[in-house]
Amino acid sequence: xxxxxxxxxxxFLGVTGISSLVLAAVLAERxxxxxxxxxxxxxxxxxxxxMLNGFAYCKMIPIRDARTTLxxxxxxxxxxx
Numbered sequence: 501x502x503x504x505x506x507x508x509x510x511x512f513l514g515v516t517g518i519s520s521l522v523l524a525a526v527l528a529e530r531x532x533x534x535x536x537x538x539x540x541x542x543x544x545x546x547x548x549x550x551m552l553n554g555f556a557y558c559k560m561i562p563i564r565d566a567r568t569t570l571x572x573x574x575x576x577x578x579x580x581x
Contacts, residue, residue: 548555556576 559572
């Protein structure tokens, strides 16, 4: 009976330890991915804000049964003076 309880405790502690290691690895990977995303966003923002020519990002919306499209302005680069 004592052996069964000790075995149960060892199994519980083993599972808990493995779960903790897996969680730590997942959190570490998430932290690395977030840092890479942040760096990528900073580089893109720097490129966008420092370009010499203007830039506009538009979404084209086709009109059914017509030869025209509408466009909606999504974003523009900053105006340089």
